[in-house]
Amino acid sequence: MTDRSAPGGRAASAPLVGRDSEPTIFELSRPGRASWQLPTTGIPETPLEDLVPxxxxxxxxxxMAExxxxxxxGHFTRLSHRQYSVDLGAYPLGSCTMKYNPKVCDAVAALPGLDSVHPGAPAALTQGWLATLVELEEALCELSGMAAATLQPAAGAAGELTGLLLMRAFDAARGEQRRRxxxxxxxxxxxxxxxxxxGYEVTTVKSDERGCVDIDSLRDALDDDVAGMMLTNPNxxxxxxxxxxEIAASVHGVGGLMYYDGANLNAILGVVRPGDMGFDIVHLNLHKTFATPHGGGGPGAGPVAxxxxxxxFLPGPRPVRLDDPDGPSFGWQTPAxxxxxxxxxxxxxxxxxxxLxxxxxxxxxxxxRVAERAVLNANWIRTRLHGTFDVPFDRPCMHEVVFSAAALHRRTGASAHDVAKGLIEEGFHPPTVAFPLIVDDxxxxxxxxxxxxxxxxxxxDALERVAARAEGGQLSGSPRTxxxxxxxxxxxxxxxIPTFDARR
Ligand SMILES: Cc1ncc(COP(=O)(O)O)c(C=O)c1O
Incomplete structure (x- = not known):
């Protein structure tokens, strides 16, 4: 157990901070120190025993640390300097859409009329909040080509589960119990x-040589036991x-529903809508496409339209426009x-x-413009690094490009993982590695x-330098800096291996 009089087990005179180490907040603690001071109220103090049984x-x-x-x-600033973030620089983590988020959105979310309202406040007192939610729902429906949405799901995966529960409810309502x-x-x-x-079983269909759904494999998988298909497009x-x-028509042909995983919506915003492609259910990762910094665990939002x-069947209660001319404009309703x-x-x-x-x-x-630039930037990178890495599906891409380091790996022993670690030393966040699973390295x-x-x-330039270091056998063990x-x-x-025991 750590002796707190000698923080972190260090000699009392050793510097507390350094490039390689930062003590925990408990190690910095000294009895009696505080970073707050409460004003006195003038009201006589009630003994705790009288207040709490x-x-x-x-x-x-x-x-608590004192x-x-x-x-x-100082502690949290030093910790923040050891992190990489979307505010610091490019964060090309494929599929995760780790983009810079405009500060104006944070400023809006911090408005007292929004962030100081209790969620249980009655609708009559929260018409502004309800208007915000309804307008967002309408905007998301317009962008996705859908009729209505729930804003409840907390992330993309929560949206997926909600969508599947909707599929089940739809199945049950038509007296069916499809399994796949x-x-x-x-x-x-x-x-x-x-x-x-x-509660469903997964049936996997193959990708073809172009990296798209293999239509024959899909046709083989379709029958009246199929509740639906989940797809992200771009994939x-x-x-x-x-x-x-054709995919949507085939799935609809056996009575299945089309589910759109909208995590990649920034590639198609304003260009084409999932509803127009034939999808019935769509989740949208607001924290990827619509300006909430994420990573490190949230918070997110995955509305389902x-x-x-x-x-x-949508989750309820939902914020809705009311048409009573004498009453409030917005209220809550739970679908039938x-x-x-x-x-x-x-x-x-x-x-x-x-x-919003x-x-x-x-x-x-x-x-x-968001969609156009996302696609342009990915294609620029694809073209520029063509030759440095392999491009397994070598054709114009949408918002992201998948390279393969398999040939480099065979030649030099340096894997995609090593390349990613090497890029950290160049001052960038690494790309996603080892995913999608159908591409080696x-x-x-x-x-x-x-x-x-x-x-x-x-x-x-940085990725090229990393590849060159791999060719020179200098990548193993990165990052070192x-x-x-x-x-x-x-x-x-x-x-x-905990290095500090917070218990006394
Ligand atoms: C294509 C795709 N679908 C779904 C998800 C899941 O979203 P979330 O992390 O918000 O649960 C992600 C997240 O990276 C994704 O990239």
Missing amino acids: DNHRRDAAVD VSERDLV VIIPDSAHGTNPASVTLG TLGLFEEDIV VAPHLTE RSIGRVHGWHGNALVLARA AYIEVHGGDGLL ALMVEPTETESYETLVALA TPVRRVDEARAARTL
């Missing part, structure tokens, strides 16, 4: 997980499913055959407010629409 009182005081404001700010949901072999890992969680190889109309034949709640209150409300701000600030033309680069030409050049060096990722996750 015996059996609800703690036996001992809560063990630090001055100076030490507190089809997904392509390039799908994001959350898709099969959600299918299983939703997780960054390629547009050109046969989408549906076609007219599914609106009666609602699947129930999928989140407390209104979902992650401030993420929703940010998304993003849509309003951009307007229709601006959103179209995959390096999935999503530059996003927010990065400038100069940043793209710097990123491509970061606060945390190369870790064994499996062991780091499974065998935690």
